[in-house]
Amino acid sequence: MGKEIISIEGITITLYRKNIKNMxxxxxxPNGEVKVSAPLFVSDGEIIEFxxxxxxxxxxxxxxxxxxKIKAPLKYVNGETHYLWGKEYTLQLIKNNVxxxxxxxxxxxxxxxxxxxSTIEKRKNILDEFYREELxxxxxxxLDKCTRIVGRxxxxxxxxxxxNWGNCKKDGxxxxxxxxxxxxxxxxxxxxxxxxxxxxxFNHGKNFKKLMDKFCxxxxxxxxxxxx
Numbered sequence: 001m002g003k004e005i006i007s008i009e010g011i012t013i014t015l016y017r018k019n020i021k022n023m024x025x026x027x028x029x030p031n032g033e034v035k036v037s038a039p040l041f042v043s044d045g046e047i048i049e050f051x052x053x054x055x056x057x058x059x060x061x062x063x064x065x066x067x068x069k070i071k072a073p074l075k076y077v078n079g080e081t082h083y084l085w086g087k088e089y090t091l092q093l094i095k096n097n098v099x100x101x102x103x104x105x106x107x108x109x110x111x112x113x114x115x116x117x118s119t120i121e122k123r124k125n126i127l128d129e130f131y132r133e134e135l136x137x138x139x140x141x142x143l144d145k146c147t148r149i150v151g152r153x154x155x156x157x158x159x160x161x162x163x164n165w166g167n168c169k170k171d172g173x174x175x176x177x178x179x180x181x182x183x184x185x186x187x188x189x190x191x192x193x194x195x196x197x198x199x200x201x202f203n204h205g206k207n208f209k210k211l212m213d214k215f216c217x218x219x220x221x222x223x224x225x226x227x228x
Contacts, residue, residue, distance in 0.1 A: 013036050193212070
């Protein structure tokens with residue numbers, strides 16, 4: 001497989017020549033890198049025309065990545081940045097004769113025990129379980145504090161993977177996203193208060209916002225920071 005860096009129509013391209021049948025184009029986060037895979041038999045002229053016809057799409061994709069600060073997918077490899085309670089850590093893989101994820105606060109390193117030839121999915125699952133346990137340990141004191149603030153108590157609080165930061169059922173069950181363990185504890189308190197307020201007002205209307213203003217006066221600022 002051959003690799004070269006070329007410029008076409010002012011766009012820098014990483015070109016890979018492979019034993020394939022068709023050309024493929026990718027624009028990747030976080031910096032909008034453009035990669036093209038082309039069959040060995042395709043001429044330079046055909047590659048230039050391929051990019052020229054897609055120039056507007058490439059530029060739009062790069063703009064979208066830049067404006068939305070889209071990050072590259074995590075690979076769970078040495079040196080990668082991960083977060084725990086709002087703090088940055090460097091990931092370091094270690095042999096899985098150590099059973100638990102270890103955290104060095106002083107050096108800001110998360111040591112992730114993994115088996116040989118582990119997949120990205122396997123490494124992700126190991127770290128996710130660590131986050132799940134961290135959040136479970138953090139919930140009791142935060143829940144106690146927030147129930148005293150709001151004056152409502154849930155029937156249960158569980159942790160799982162989910163798209164939203166949290167949700168609340170009408171029967172009082174609250175579910176929290178395990179990724180909250182990556183955020184500052186203040187954000188966890190905001191989410192907890194948010195869900196507890198749903199035990200009073202089961203919507204996001206004016207009355208709900210008034211409750212949030214009362215029980216978590218700076219909630220809008222915290223919510224904005226949490227999206228970063």
